[in-house]
Amino acid sequence: MRDRLNFYVFQRCKGLSGMNWESDCSDALKQRVERIALSLDADLRQAFDLTGGWRDAERTDRLANDALQRALDQLSATGCWGEANRLPSSTLWRIAGGWLETGSLQRRARTKPRGYAGDFEMLAQISANRVCDHPLGAAFDRFFQAQAAPQAVRNRTTLVAEAIAGFVQRRAAGPVHIVSVGSGPALDLQAACQRLTPPHRQRLQMTLLDLDPAALDYAGSQLAPLVAANQIRLVRENLFRLAQSARSREFLDGADVIVCSGLFDYLDAAAAAAMLSRFWQALCPGGEAWVFNFAPYNPSRAYMEWIGNWYLIYRTDQQMADLAAQAGIQHPQFQIAAEPSGVNLYWHVARAETT
């Protein structure tokens, strides 16, 4: 009976967004999430006592990790994925939120102080593998930092930095125009600059596009010690209109390198194909682009969705290949590859010197 009920809940919840969860998703799921949240709360109360009020850091780490992982396993087993778990996750936070919010990263993901998850402050913290001071919060932050998705983000930052540095070193001379679309803190560009000698660095012309002015300010401040002010152009722009906007010619056309990470995960297929096509048209002969999208087998999906209401549009490598074809990019002008963990896929697009 229970299995049939779970199957029913799964059928009702999977992939449906914007539905009336209260009526459609059944009280059974709500009660199930309530039980999971109460168990998490009880586990953490017990952990508090067993660790002398979080004084035993090692035990705090282990008990917090076990409690949260157990809850996530049970939440995954509900089969309620995507926007459909937005409302049930509020039950989880109502009951266990007092504990959960001590973790600085999961609190930031949940509350989205800049209006979206994955803002520049979070990315800087992920990149530095930093945790907060609160003993339970630090345990939760370590749990977050150990997830596959943040590791994939660190990997892609390194991958882009090495790709850009390699591109500049292969080009014998002349300026290299790099455009970062949805640059955020531009830690990848910063790391690329750090890999280059001063003469190579002086050839860079960097355009950073982002909607968040604070992210652009932060990126500019990180790059300022590495390159001259006239090598950096910070552009505040709503990129969801980029493919259609005439202004995009000014920022994109003639790019030698285009990098875009953490943006296509929010674009539907039509917008993704349009933007990919725009990148393709904008690249100079010999130019290359690296454009990222998370794969559906993201092992951090339950954590991101149930704890952070952090929903991505996942794509398989086949779906990405289809989008490239839709964008007018043919093999071997593009390849689909992945950063070392395999969780964050990317299009590597290369325009031949002669086209």
Ligand SMILES: C[S@@+](CC[C@H](N)C(=O)[O-])C[C@H]1O[C@@H](n2cnc3c(N)ncnc32)[C@H](O)[C@@H]1O
């Ligand atoms: C997850 S971050 C990725 C930042 C950076 N590319 C990286 O990988 O570290 C996504 C960035 O896209 C920006 N962004 C999101 N929606 C946008 C939009 N409609 N227009 C411009 N920028 C946007 C955000 O402000 C944020 O800085």
